[in-house]
Amino acid sequence: MKSLINLLLLILYITTTTTTIVASSKPFVEKTNGDDLKTFEQIVMGYGYPCESHYVTTQDGYILQLFRIPYGQSGDTHTTRQPVLLQHGLLDSSFTWIVNLPGQSLAYILADQGYDVWMGNNRGNTYSTNHTTLSPESAQFWDFSFDEMGRYDLPATMEYVVQSTGYKTLPYIGHSExxxxxxxxxxxxxxVVDWAPLFIGLGPVGNVSNIQNNGLKYMAIHNIDTDLAKMGMLRFLPSPTLLRSLFVDFCLGCDECCAGVIEALCGPHRGAFNDSRMSVVAGHEPGGTSLKNMQHWAQGVREKQFQAFDYGSSSANILHYNDPAPPVYDVRNFPSSVKVALFSGGMDELADPIDVSDLVKQLPSSSLLVWKIIPNYAHLDYVWAIDANTVIYQDVVQLIQKYF
Structure with missing residues (x-):
């Protein structure tokens, strides 16, 4: 009962303390074109772009769905193009890269600039709930966190892209998680070092000691993640498909109310946003993940360091790591041959400015190409704000053009 009460308090807390979308987004109103009820492929093709669906199997058996926009609206189907890989953040999916219209969303912009755009989906989100042997109804399927996303999902995705395209290297662009x-x-x-010599990080996250995100901070402080695990919860959110079906009508009726709920789950939004697209967002977000992954984030808040998942006892950690404590991910050892460009926000409550500054200080100086701070940006603005095309994406395209 205490766990249930804490969960209800968490929902109440995050939905009553979330900042609503700024009024400056109101003039930028566009029709949804029915995108709220369309599939990923239908949305992309509806704007005149080709879209392909691909599947890659990880070393530990998870089947991940990738989406590909091989060329832009006026592209030549017979021309090979430099591939670019985009990877979404926490509780998100590849949809985040097409949330806005052509000319505003990074995937469309890169395709129109002549790139072969690939968008990954991590295990457990709405597009990646298959496995070679495990059922998504089983506890074993949901026994993962961002440890496995780093060790298995990203390498498998990169390998698939380079093998499919014939290119040996690609620029990697990641948001949040x-x-x-x-x-x-x-x-x-x-x-991975060889495949992706350029890493562009939007809202970069490592150590989350100073996180201000209401939901994650409340979950960590009150150990709600641990309580939910004891209750047997495996998936977070338990039924994103059902949630979306209920959420679309709600967002059509009150876009600002809708914004508050989405921000509570994914972090606040401060940049200019097209309010009329909120029902489209609700039709595809959140993407979902495992409860264990949320536990891992909460552990980072409590332990105040960037480390592997803590199994809760010395014996359990020894079993997994041959050490009584989980290993720390030390970015001071980041390979200096990889060039890094970071874009962070002054109002980001998940990739907190203090934590990002600490992260930058630890990176090898020879790796860091640029660190751009956008004072008024919060955690979703890197992918959702309609002015990101000028604030960030022009720089992103220029970096890719320079190094590829």
Whole structure:
């Protein structure tokens, strides 16, 4: 009963303390074109772009769905193009890269600039709930966190892209948790170092000691993640498909109310946003993950260091790591041959400015190409704000053009 009460308090807390979307987004109103009820592929093709669906199997058997936009609206189907890999953040999916219209969303912009755009989906989100042997109804299927996303998902995705395209290298762009798994991959897998010599991080996350996100902070402080695990919860959110079906109508009726709920789950939004797209967001977000992954985030808040999952006892950790304590991911050992460009926000409550500054100080100076701070940006703005095309994406395209 205490666990249930804490969960209800968490929902109440985050939905009553979330900042609503700024009024400056109101002038930028566009029709949804029915995108709230369309599939990923239908949305992309509806704007005149080709879209392909691909599947990659990880070393431990998870089947991940990838989406590909091989060329832009006026592209030549016979021309090979430099691949670019985009990876989403916490509780998100590849949809985040097409949330806005052509000219505003990074996937469309890169495709129109002549790139072959690939978008990954981590295990356990709405597009990646298959396995070679495990059922998503089993506890074993949901026994993962961002450790496995870094060790298995990202390397498998990169390998699939380079093999499919014939290109030996690609630029990697990650948002939020897409940067966490990148640090892990680069630190543990030499092939990733070779495949992706340019890493562009949007809202980069490592150590979350100073996190201000209401939901995650409340969950960590009150050990709600532990309580939910004891209750037998495996999936977070338990039924994202059902949630979306109820959520679309709610968002059509009150876009600002909708914004409050989504921000509570994913972090606040401060940049200019097209309010009329909120029902579209609700039709595809959140993407979901495992409860164990949420536990891992909460552990980071409590332990105040960037480390592997803590199994709760010396004996359990010895079983997994041959050490009584989980290993720390030390970004001071980040490979200096990989060039890094970071974009962070002054109002980001998940990738807190203090934590990002600490992260930057630890990176090898020879790796860091640029660190751009956008004072008024929060955690979703890197992918949702309609002015990101000028604030960030122009720089992203220029970096890729320079190094590829």
């Amino acid at each position: 897409g940067t966490i798994q990148a640090w892990i991959s680069y630190l543990s897998n030499s092939s």
